[in-house]
Amino acid sequence: MCGIVGAIAQRPVAAILLEGLRRLEYRGYDSAGIAVLAAPEMLNRARTLGKVARLSEAVAAQPLPGTLGIAHTRWATHGAPATHNAHPHICRDRCAIVHNGIIENHETLRREQTAAGHRFTSDTDTEVVVHALYDALTAGADLIDAVRQVTAHLQGAYALGVIDTHDPEHLVAARQGSPLVIGVGFGEHFIASDVFALLPVTNRFIFLEEGDIAELTREQVRIWNRDGVLVERPVKTSAVNADAAERGAYRHFMLKEIFEQPQAIAATLEGRLLADRVLPESFGNQAAALFAQLQAVTIVACGTSYHAALVARNWIEAIAGLPCQIEVASEYRYRAHVVLPNTLFVTISQSGETADTLAALRLAQTSGYTTTLAICNVPESSLVRESDLVLLTRAGPEIGVASTKAFTTQLTALLLLTVTLGRERRLDAAGEAQLVRLLRTLPSKIEAVLALDNQIAVLAEQFVDKQHTLFLGRGEQYPIAMEGALKLKEISYIHAEAYPAGELKHGPLALIDEEMPVVVVAPNNALLEKLKSNLEEVRARGGQLFVFADFQVPLDEGHGVTVIRLPETDNLLAPLVFTVPLQLLAYHVAVLKGTDVDQPRNLAKSVTVE
Numbered sequence: 001m002c003g004i005v006g007a008i009a010q011r012p013v014a015a016i017l018l019e020g021l022r023r024l025e026y027r028g029y030d031s032a033g034i035a036v037l038a039a040p041e042m043l044n045r046a047r048t049l050g051k052v053a054r055l056s057e058a059v060a061a062q063p064l065p066g067t068l069g070i071a072h073t074r075w076a077t078h079g080a081p082a083t084h085n086a087h088p089h090i091c092r093d094r095c096a097i098v099h100n101g102i103i104e105n106h107e108t109l110r111r112e113q114t115a116a117g118h119r120f121t122s123d124t125d126t127e128v129v130v131h132a133l134y135d136a137l138t139a140g141a142d143l144i145d146a147v148r149q150v151t152a153h154l155q156g157a158y159a160l161g162v163i164d165t166h167d168p169e170h171l172v173a174a175r176q177g178s179p180l181v182i183g184v185g186f187g188e189h190f191i192a193s194d195v196f197a198l199l200p201v202t203n204r205f206i207f208l209e210e211g212d213i214a215e216l217t218r219e220q221v222r223i224w225n226r227d228g229v230l231v232e233r234p235v236k237t238s239a240v241n242a243d244a245a246e247r248g249a250y251r252h253f254m255l256k257e258i259f260e261q262p263q264a265i266a267a268t269l270e271g272r273l274l275a276d277r278v279l280p281e282s283f284g285n286q287a288a289a290l291f292a293q294l295q296a297v298t299i300v301a302c303g304t305s306y307h308a309a310l311v312a313r314n315w316i317e318a319i320a321g322l323p324c325q326i327e328v329a330s331e332y333r334y335r336a337h338v339v340l341p342n343t344l345f346v347t348i349s350q351s352g353e354t355a356d357t358l359a360a361l362r363l364a365q366t367s368g369y370t371t372t373l374a375i376c377n378v379p380e381s382s383l384v385r386e387s388d389l390v391l392l393t394r395a396g397p398e399i400g401v402a403s404t405k406a407f408t409t410q411l412t413a414l415l416l417l418t419v420t421l422g423r424e425r426r427l428d429a430a431g432e433a434q435l436v437r438l439l440r441t442l443p444s445k446i447e448a449v450l451a452l453d454n455q456i457a458v459l460a461e462q463f464v465d466k467q468h469t470l471f472l473g474r475g476e477q478y479p480i481a482m483e484g485a486l487k488l489k490e491i492s493y494i495h496a497e498a499y500p501a502g503e504l505k506h507g508p509l510a511l512i513d514e515e516m517p518v519v520v521v522a523p524n525n526a527l528l529e530k531l532k533s534n535l536e537e538v539r540a541r542g543g544q545l546f547v548f549a550d551f552q553v554p555l556d557e558g559h560g561v562t563v564i565r566l567p568e569t570d571n572l573l574a575p576l577v578f579t580v581p582l583q584l585l586a587y588h589v590a591v592l593k594g595t596d597v598d599q600p601r602n603l604a605k606s607v608t609v610e
């Protein structure tokens, strides 16, 4: 993970770099650092443990003047979170680098460099890069050549920002396996891990491709591809509003993002429904012909996006009549597969930069799938650029580490996919029209369920002092229970597990006592009666049940059962509607526990290392 930012300008850059880091903090926040060239051969660096705000305080106390600099916010992989492991790393006051990614051959390089007399000051994999750079520079290479020589010997993934104290006119960047954009200004240029970091200074961007090395001056940008050929990369104007990533009046980004779901879902549907049809062009012009041949679907994703895939399996098999296989990307990529003929390969990702999902896509491209489709929230991401077909969710920037609106917009996109695939098969025009009518009601359904916020805030008090919580669901609500458990554990640090309710008596029932809250997702569907029997099994053993149920579901309250009534919902939309109260529950429990809701410990939003 980690976020990097760099600038070469005619004005002081420290404030620009610090604001960039603040906006990149979702990528990691265990330490941060900045290095600015004050004059040739005069490099000043500040590094602090913890969040970017602490680095800003350090720089306010001891300003870093200068117009060329690099900065970094870290998510520790090699070497504990500590000031001496924070970037930028410097070699003998000559050159400095920031790095996002993992250098896999760092141990060999470290041994060679130690033998050659380099002294290591950190436990990171990154430090080998700065020593190699020093050797190349002192052997006479200019900065761009030095970076070329060094990167030729690196294995693994990197986005690099590099400066040489003897060369105040250049900032060099390289990308291999980790995202990097160049911000184009007037008389100034920037680099960053994503566009948000740079939106306060520019809306014009060049997206580097794998293997690119770029040389930035104040006036120009030159880029060489992996074969060393000078290339032109297009400058794209971003439509993202710099304020979209601001918290506004909300106490936390997560709460803001939960409340943004009606608009985000409406935006994801916009332009994709025409009268009573899903527009086939939503997936690109070649999609209809490709989809017509399909006989199976495989979906691969990580984290919350994986839960969206699990829900979609139920829809794709039941409504579209296609066999659908789901796998977490980190498992998929290391397993031998049987690819069925005419199979669609789908990836789901908020960021489009998750290392395992990207690697799975690249593997799939050589495995005989009919075509690849990305369902993704970031139009400029690697996943989008490398997939044949794309359906963008339009959730807008999601900053809270715990994913919320990205998930419900992914489910919305997956419903669009289900209908489109179903049309070729089980779904007739009347069926499609009915599903489209339901889809149009989705934003208002979510709006209605958000009204439960106060009630859920009160309910949260009953969870604060608990050590464990069990979540139960059946059918397409089982992944919703999994998502509810994930939200609770990641932001409140309460251990939470989800089970298909029918599995209860095969083990987890042993855990039930009066200290174990059991959260149940209970829409009024065909499995309700079976689910009610499962609830009795818990109740009979003294467990505390918290049941999220449709309005009309007959359930008795009292005696260890609390029922939270949700607005009436069609079964198709129930997974989305039932997700929202579980998000709110996790949020309010975390607030009551006083944890860092938006940046929970040990996690990062964009997981760009495997």
Ligand code: G6P
Residues within 6 Å of the ligand: 302, 303, 304, 305, 348, 349, 350, 351, 352, 353, 354, 357, 401, 402, 403, 603, 604, 605, 606, 607
């Ligand atoms: C991280 C985030 C999760 C996210 C997962 C997959 O773990 O904290 O919220 O679901 O990565 O990310 P993606 O961007 O591929 O959806």
